[in-house]
Amino acid sequence: MVAKNLGAKLAETVLGHGDQDRATHTDISNPDREGGQYADLSGEKMKAMVWMAKNDMRIVEASKPTLVDDHDVIVRVTGSTVCGSDVHLMHGVVVQVEKGDILGHEFCSIVDTVGPAVSHLKVGERVVNSFVVSCGECSFCKQNLTTACERTNASTVQEMLYGSRTGGIFGYSHFTGGYAGGQAEYVRVPIGEQSLLKLPGSVPDEKGLYLSDVLPTSYHSVSDTGVYEGDCVAIWGLGPMGLMACFWAFRKGAKRVIDIDKNWRTEYAKSKIPGLETINFSGGEYVKSWTHRVELSLSLEQDISEMVNECIMSTRKFGRVGIIADYTGYWKELLQLVESGQVDPTIMLTHRITMDDIAKSYYAQEKQSNGLVKCYVETRFSAPRAEGTQELTSL
Amino acid sequence: MSQAAFKVEQALGHGDSATTQQDVTNPAYTKGAADPSGEKMKALVWMGKNKVEVVEAPKPTLMEPRDVIVKVTGSTVCGSDLHLLHGAVVELQKGDILGHEFCGIVDEVGTEVTNLKKGQRVVASFQIACGSCYYCKQKLSSQCEKTNANTLANAMYGSRTAGMFGYSHFTGGFAGGQAEYTRVPYGDVNLLPLPDNVPDEKGLYLSDVLATSWHAVVDTGVKKGDTVAIWGAGPIGQMAAEFALYNGAKRVIMIDQNWRLDYMKEKYPHLDTLDFSKLGKGESVTSKLREMCDNRGPDVSIECVAGEYAKGWAHYFEMMLGLETDTSEIINEMITSTRNFGSCGITGVYVGFTNHFNVGSLMERGIRLIGNGQAPVHLYWEKLLKMIQEGKIDPLTMVSHRVRLEDLDKVYYKFENKEDGMQKVYVQTKWSAPPAEGSPSLTTY
Numbered sequence: 001m002v003a004k005n006l007g008a009k010l011a012e013t014v015l016g017h018g019d020q021d022r023a024t025h026t027d028i029s030n031p032d033r034e035g036g037q038y039a040d041l042s043g044e045k046m047k048a049m050v051w052m053a054k055n056d057m058r059i060v061e062a063s064k065p066t067l068v069d070d071h072d073v074i075v076r077v078t079g080s081t082v083c084g085s086d087v088h089l090m091h092g093v094v095v096q097v098e099k100g101d102i103l104g105h106e107f108c109s110i111v112d113t114v115g116p117a118v119s120h121l122k123v124g125e126r127v128v129n130s131f132v133v134s135c136g137e138c139s140f141c142k143q144n145l146t147t148a149c150e151r152t153n154a155s156t157v158q159e160m161l162y163g164s165r166t167g168g169i170f171g172y173s174h175f176t177g178g179y180a181g182g183q184a185e186y187v188r189v190p191i192g193e194q195s196l197l198k199l200p201g202s203v204p205d206e207k208g209l210y211l212s213d214v215l216p217t218s219y220h221s222v223s224d225t226g227v228y229e230g231d232c233v234a235i236w237g238l239g240p241m242g243l244m245a246c247f248w249a250f251r252k253g254a255k256r257v258i259d260i261d262k263n264w265r266t267e268y269a270k271s272k273i274p275g276l277e278t279i280n281f282s283g284g285e286y287v288k289s290w291t292h293r294v295e296l297s298l299s300l301e302q303d304i305s306e307m308v309n310e311c312i313m314s315t316r317k318f319g320r321v322g323i324i325a326d327y328t329g330y331w332k333e334l335l336q337l338v339e340s341g342q343v344d345p346t347i348m349l350t351h352r353i354t355m356d357d358i359a360k361s362y363y364a365q366e367k368q369s370n371g372l373v374k375c376y377v378e379t380r381f382s383a384p385r386a387e388g389t390q391e392l393t394s395l
Numbered sequence: 396m397s398q399a400a401f402k403v404e405q406a407l408g409h410g411d412s413a414t415t416q417q418d419v420t421n422p423a424y425t426k427g428a429a430d431p432s433g434e435k436m437k438a439l440v441w442m443g444k445n446k447v448e449v450v451e452a453p454k455p456t457l458m459e460p461r462d463v464i465v466k467v468t469g470s471t472v473c474g475s476d477l478h479l480l481h482g483a484v485v486e487l488q489k490g491d492i493l494g495h496e497f498c499g500i501v502d503e504v505g506t507e508v509t510n511l512k513k514g515q516r517v518v519a520s521f522q523i524a525c526g527s528c529y530y531c532k533q534k535l536s537s538q539c540e541k542t543n544a545n546t547l548a549n550a551m552y553g554s555r556t557a558g559m560f561g562y563s564h565f566t567g568g569f570a571g572g573q574a575e576y577t578r579v580p581y582g583d584v585n586l587l588p589l590p591d592n593v594p595d596e597k598g599l600y601l602s603d604v605l606a607t608s609w610h611a612v613v614d615t616g617v618k619k620g621d622t623v624a625i626w627g628a629g630p631i632g633q634m635a636a637e638f639a640l641y642n643g644a645k646r647v648i649m650i651d652q653n654w655r656l657d658y659m660k661e662k663y664p665h666l667d668t669l670d671f672s673k674l675g676k677g678e679s680v681t682s683k684l685r686e687m688c689d690n691r692g693p694d695v696s697i698e699c700v701a702g703e704y705a706k707g708w709a710h711y712f713e714m715m716l717g718l719e720t721d722t723s724e725i726i727n728e729m730i731t732s733t734r735n736f737g738s739c740g741i742t743g744v745y746v747g748f749t750n751h752f753n754v755g756s757l758m759e760r761g762i763r764l765i766g767n768g769q770a771p772v773h774l775y776w777e778k779l780l781k782m783i784q785e786g787k788i789d790p791l792t793m794v795s796h797r798v799r800l801e802d803l804d805k806v807y808y809k810f811e812n813k814e815d816g817m818q819k820v821y822v823q824t825k826w827s828a829p830p831a832e833g834s835p836s837l838t839t840y
Binding site: 139140145147148150161162163164166224308312313314315316317318323324 | 530535538552553554556681685691692730731732733734735736753754755756757758759760761768
């Protein structure tokens with residue numbers, strides 16, 4: 001795995017970056033890279049979660065980032081979290097992650113400084129990011145397919161592996177543009193007006209944060225795969241994505257939603273989503289309790305490998321299977337739903353921790369231990385805890 | 396392997412879901428399947444891997460009340476018949492009569508058939524549908540739940556397709572139409588009458604090719620203004636190209652090699668072609684398509700090739716060693732070539748499992764990968780018949796040869812080797828009408 005990672009880095013060096021037509025400076029995955037030219041001149045330092053090696057995640061001291069491009073925004077992080085997909089980075093499965101890269105693609109914050117080309121964001125405003133970095137101008141961005149943005153990711157290795165690139169993603173290795181992520185106290189947000197959504201006063205950080213990734217991605221998986229009134233839906237996995245996908249599936253009119261997972265996650269999910277059915281496959285129960293084929297209209301899943309085959313074989317003929325992809329075209333619609341209380345993202349929030357515990361939360365996420373579904377990571381800049389949300393704990 | 400698999404099936408036993416008799420692949424081998432008159436007929440049968448032969452077999456008889464016996468006036472050979480020839484589709488038995496595309500004249504009808512009369516000209520759908528189950532009610536005839544009880548298929552795929560003519564016990568085991576007579580179960584549902592102004596040489600292809608290529612286009616989702624890339628310029632690819640344009644595609648690019656691309660260019664001068672055997676060093680189908688399509692790739696890709704044919708050595712050996720049954724090369728090529736959030740359709744035949752599938756490119760770039768499925772002929776054939784009548788499509792553009800049933804075994808090998816510019820054949824029998832206008836004249840071997 002490590003060798004493959006190094007190999008990918010070498011390949012990229014030999015092949016060269018796709019330098020053409022990038023909308024922003026990519027690959028500044030830590031302000032202290034390349035001699036510290038991207039560090040804030042004040043010399044201020046910050047805590048940041050970095051990848052040091054496979055399975056070696058550490059909180060280090062890094063420099064506060066500085067503005068690089070005219071459309072950049074520097075934000076002061078008030079909340080972040082850990083994603084199931086961050087665990088893949090920890091395992092070194094995502095090629096092109098480098099020692100010292102700051103991770104995290106979900107963060108809510110306060111605008112700290114704005115570049116000269118930024119006019120719609122003001123210092124002090126509360127915002128949440130989109131996990132994807134997009135230019136807003138290319139043909140994909142114009143169709144709101146921002147994860148396919150053509151100008152924010154220069155990885156040649158990704159281009160060779162996949163045929164063409166995705167857009168850039170915060171804190172997700174040089175495979176996706178090498179942007180420093182939000183598990184930190186400050187973040188440089190390229191193309192700030194495109195990448196940040198203002199949060200109204202009525203939406204606390206503990207809810208708004210999840211507009212960065214979980215809410216739009218889970219919504220997209222349901223919408224894109226196609227759930228219609230009366231459908232029977234099967235979902236593999238009850239992490240935050242699966243949990244929210246169950247919620248959205250019912251909201252789209254599914255008659256039945258069945259989620260497949262193991263251990264305590266099935267009980268947790270049933271307690272949060274009324275009407276949800278589950279199959280707990282741990283300990284051979286799955287084989288015992290599933291002796292007849294269930295006709296399923298469509299299946300959503302999020303953990304690849306043999307599960308894809310399981311999805312395909314289980315789904316009824318001419319049915320639909322979705323492998324969760326990334327998308328953020330639904331921001332405004334989803335913010336409205338959060339504001340009006342029609343969706344409550346805190347159903348997935350089980351732990352509130354400080355940055356000192358982020359590394360531990362990676363391992364808890366990986367092992368599905370401590371009853372952790374989704375955490376909220378506070379920083380020294382955070383507002384007081386919103387009423388009704390989890391109290392601070394340590395792992 | 397193919398024959399061994401059927402022995403396992405026989406040991407395990409079928410499920411009991413079928414409502415029509417299974418495994419009557421040659422009237423000689425099933426009690427009560429042969430016509431009491433003792434009349435004989437010619438039929439093309441599978442005799443082992445890479446071996447087909449025209450033999451004498453008994454004329455079939457009515458076995459069930461909704462059966463129809465059809466006197467065959469025309470049939471053909473499909474690219475997917477070659478998979479049978481190669482033994483790539485499991486559960487064939489020596490002596491199985493092949494052929495899933497045939498037209499003819501109604502010869503006898505079962506007691507419960509009221510919508511067809513002796514002497515009527517008809518074409519059969521390649522699939523056998525019951526007409527009343529969950530899928531048939533939606534005209535998704537290729538997924539009928541009542542005509543195929545095969546256990547192996549059920550275990551491999553999760554559930555079965557409908558029964559099919561001449562396509563091994565894996566699909567129910569029904570004697571096919573590369574013969575002089577064929578028994579059609581549920582004939583009231585699986586036969587479409589042909590009007591006088593549609594000659595057999597055109598109507599025949601409603602059995603499979605026209606519906607399959609049409610379905611590939613609409614199911615994968617070609618929209619107005621799309622750029623469409625099609626892998627494989629055989630009959631399916633050729634008709635898919637026509638139908639893509641009919642459905643509003645701005646541009647169609649055919650990917651293949653040798654005379655097939657010249658054939659396409661001659662028939663459709665406005666099509667683009669990509670000869671994959673003539674790529675330069677460092678080029679790939681993906682890089683070439685990117686270049687041809689605004690550095691982005693086509694909107695829609697359709698694969699009309701099949702999983703049997705490895706391009707490179709790795710997959711060749713993996714298939715030979717039984718590590719996989721299908722290669723993922725063409726599918727991967729499709730995925731990486733298509734633009735982000737574009738659609739790919741798989742229409743060529745794939746039977747089992749494949750390795751090295753580029754799931755990363757699929758997932759990260761939002762590629763829709765659609766198994767087009769065995770095409771539901773009943774959903775489309777009336778509409779397609781009308782299009783033939785109105786001159787909107789002419790199936791004869793793919794018919795390159797007219798041959799005799801007696802020569803069909805030789806034709807299989809010529810077709811397999813892509814000799815003589817053989818794109819699609821029309822197989823005549825002793826019952827056939829003289830060649831219709833525009834159809835090729837007879838070639839004998």
